[in-house]
Amino acid sequence: MFGKVVIYGVGLIGGSFALALKHKHLVREVVGVGRNPHAIARALQLGIIDSMASTPEEAMRDADLVLIAAPVAQTESILAAILPHLEPQTVVTDAGSTKSDVVAAARAALGAHVAQFVPGHPIAGREKNGPEAAIPDLYVGKKAVLTPLPENAEHHVERVAQAWAACGAIIHQLSPQxxxxxxxxxxxxxxxxxxxxxxxxxxxxxxxxxxxxxxxxxxxxxxxxxxxxxxxxxxxxxxxxxxxxxxxxxxxxxxxxxxxxxARDGAALNSVYANAQQARQRWIEAIEAAEAPPPPPQETSE
Amino acid sequence: MFGKVVIYGVGLIGGSFALALKHKHLVREVVGVGRNPHAIARALQLGIIDSMASTPEEAMRDADLVLIAAPVAQTESILAAILPHLEPQTVVTDAGSTKSDVVAAARAALGAHVAQFVPGHPIAGREKNGPEAAIPDLYVGKKAVLTPLPENAEHHVERVAQAWAACGAIIHQLSPQxxxxxxxxxxxxxxxxxxxxxxxxxxxxxxxxxxxxxxxxxxxxxxxxxxxxxxxxxxxxxxxxxxxxxxxxxxxxxxxxxxxxxARDGAALNSVYANAQQARQRWIEAIEAAEAPPPPPQETSE
Known part of the structure; x- marks a missing residue:
């Protein structure tokens, strides 16, 4: 259960995260922050967020979990803005599609407080963007990759993993590189x-x-x-x-x-095409096997 | 209405063509020809073809329409094999994804009889191949491009267009080039x-x-x-x-x-990405407008 969750960026990614936690009744309050007042207003209308915060101070007061779901180039300035208001209980994570640069930005912005920042990347998307595109089941069955830092306390990493798992995601860990x-x-x-x-x-x-x-x-x-x-x-x-x-x-x-x-080398072209077709077929079969419901329990004679 | 239709290649493309004509009761008899005896047997089982022909002579006797739906590299040898048995009433077409080479192959194989060959290309496909993948509605709403030759009689072109239109396709014409x-x-x-x-x-x-x-x-x-x-x-x-x-x-x-x-030229990268995204969006909107049902008739006060 989460108390106050703050979402920087209330579009597809942040909005779907908020909706998933809300639908499971796992969050007391979702506060939205964004550059675009129309998007914030729409997110309020759609019930994605409960309120908006006008200042980082207001956003961060008593915050339990912060998700930065804005374009990755904004990560450093967002983190710099929240640092003066970062309380000891708050865990910050992000949903950026790149991680080395996000880690560098977090170190630059947060200094020693980088220990409270657990980098992440949910592997999900849709063709549409914005709050209207947000859906509560966007992350169901999808991977959420965390790239924890050496400074992160284990219970902070666990907290972020719990949030994504509550959204239905399967948790993976990789290094940022x-x-x-x-x-x-x-x-x-x-x-x-x-x-x-x-x-x-x-x-x-x-x-x-x-x-x-x-x-x-x-x-x-x-x-x-x-x-x-x-x-x-x-x-x-x-x-x-x-x-x-x-x-x-x-x-x-x-x-x-x-x-x-x-060179009209049909045999070599065929070999490239066939290798690709077979590799893709194996990959699809592996995905489908992973997504298939587990087989019924086997009866044993023992 | 077609009498005897001959399909060279009873996979996805040829099989779907046969099934579409059969489902509309627009063909008396479909005869299959193919290199792979298992595919021919499967096509018989699935009701895609009514019989198989063992020789070009048998296949072409009294044929009304012939569709060559085999890999394009086989077009010339198939046409050469049918030429001695090509009757005056028979129209031959193909479903090859390339047309200049098919036209060259047809001229080489058929000589003056190329007048009976109307090149074509239905723009449809699935991820699967073979007779099992054939479905009667594969061509519904899809384009069938004909690339007629100067030698073709208009009623031969019309006959091929009728067959694809009966499959639900929208007929287009382009030059082979x-x-x-x-x-x-x-x-x-x-x-x-x-x-x-x-x-x-x-x-x-x-x-x-x-x-x-x-x-x-x-x-x-x-x-x-x-x-x-x-x-x-x-x-x-x-x-x-x-x-x-x-x-x-x-x-x-x-x-x-x-x-x-x-060069980390973000503005120029953005311009390429944004141009692509907008061009694709316009294209999707045009497709969707073309596929949408026509608007209800407008009431006028005149």
Whole structure:
């Protein structure tokens, strides 16, 4: 059970966290803070938050748990603003898609009080943003990755894990560096690639003709290019080093494939395509096995 | 109404075409031909075809309409095999994802009889392949692009258009060259990019860790990498020139983005991402408007 929970950023991520805790009656009071007064008003209307705080002092008074669910570039200034009002019982966490930069920002802003900050990243999203997109079951069955700091007390980490588990998430732990390398490959690079493709097509002189014939495969491939540009600019810059590494590996892969295509090397092309298809099939089967209900208990003769 | 319809290739595409015509009672008899005896047997079992033909002569006797729904690389040999048995009333079409190569193959195989061949491409698919994946409503609301030849008689083109319209498809016409340029950009390149990404990740030493954290965005982005490798090898080679052009444009775009990322140019990155997001949003809105039921008739005071 949580007393006062403070949400910085009342959009899809923060709003869904608040709704999940409220639906389970696990929070006494949710207070929202945000840059956008329309979003705050909407979050109040929708029952995502119970009240708004006008100052960091008001927000942080008697706070039990604080979730920062704003674009990652704002983490340091938000933490700097709350530091003077940070009470000893308060645990602060975040939902940023990058972690090394968030940890650096937290150390810079909080100093020794960084011990009260447990970095996190719930792996969930939708094509829509904003308070209207928030739903209580966004995190059910999804992973929440915590990247605890050496300074964190175990009971603080446990408190944040409890909150995400209450939202239905499965808790994982990685180091901030591991986290960023993993998500550069499986999330940040695909976003950049999807944005790049749509922008490339949109700039062609016959863009209208092209979009007219784009079908469901294109729609799925580019779904992630429907995400917030500001958020993904911040993520790209925050995880620049790992993302550049993944992008370079991918550029090398595409250059190899270009050579195979130019040489009409059908056997080698087939081998790349077939390897990808099989790897993806194994991955889908592993996901589906993990999501399947457990088998009924076996009767034994012993 | 069609008399005898012959399907070369009884998988998803050919099988769904046969099922759609049968469900509408628009065909007297469907005869299947294929390389894989298991697929033919399955198609018979599933009621997709009424009989199989063991020879081209048997297949083509009294045929009204022939659909070639096999990998595009087989088009020329299939057409060469049917030419000696091609009767004057028979119209032949295909469902290949590339058209310039199919037209070249048809001219090479059929000579003057190419007048009886109307090239086509239904824009529909599923993640699954084979006769089991065939469904009667695969083409409902989807585009079927015909790329008629100067030699085609108008009533032959009309006959093929009628068949696809009966399957629920919306008929479009492009030249074979236009078709291939368009689909290189919106279909063939995205397939190559998705295969490349999954293969790239699968070859990394920490592939298992990466796949563990890949989520719904990755799943959608790579859905098209679940498609048949053989089919997409053939398409890549068949549309090599246009695909190389699109791949080079995309490599240039990625290299530009790499430069922006390396220079930490957040404003320029944001502009690419935002342009892509907005272009995609406009495209989705246009699709949804086209798919929405027509508005109720307006009352007028005149």
């Amino acid at each position: 591991e986290h960023d390398r993993v998500f550069a490959a499986v999330s940040h690079l695909p976003h950049l690639l999807a944005y790049a493709l749509v922008d490339d097509i949109a700039h062609k002189p016959h863009a209208d003709l092209l979009f007219q014939y784009a079908a469901s495969g294109f729609r799925d491939f580019t779904r992630i290019a429907g995400s917030s540009p500001e958020m993904w600019r911040d993520i790209s810059l925050a995880n620049q080093e790992a993302l550049l590494g993944e992008l370079d590996a991918y550029l090398a892969q595409l250059t190899t494939l270009r050579g195979l295509l130019a | 236009e078709h291939d340029r368009v689909f290189a950009a919106v279909s063939h390149l995205p397939h190559l990019l998705a295969y490349a990404l999954v293969d790239d990740i699968a070859h990394k030493p920490h592939a298992d860790l990466l796949f563990q954290y890949a989520a719904s965005g990755f799943r959608d982005f790579t859905r098209i990498a679940g498609s048949s490798p053989e089919m997409w090898r053939d398409i890549s080679l068949a549309n090599q020139e246009a695909l190389l052009g699109e791949l080079d444009a995309y490599l240039a775009q990625l290299t530009t983005l790499r430069g922006l990322l390396a």
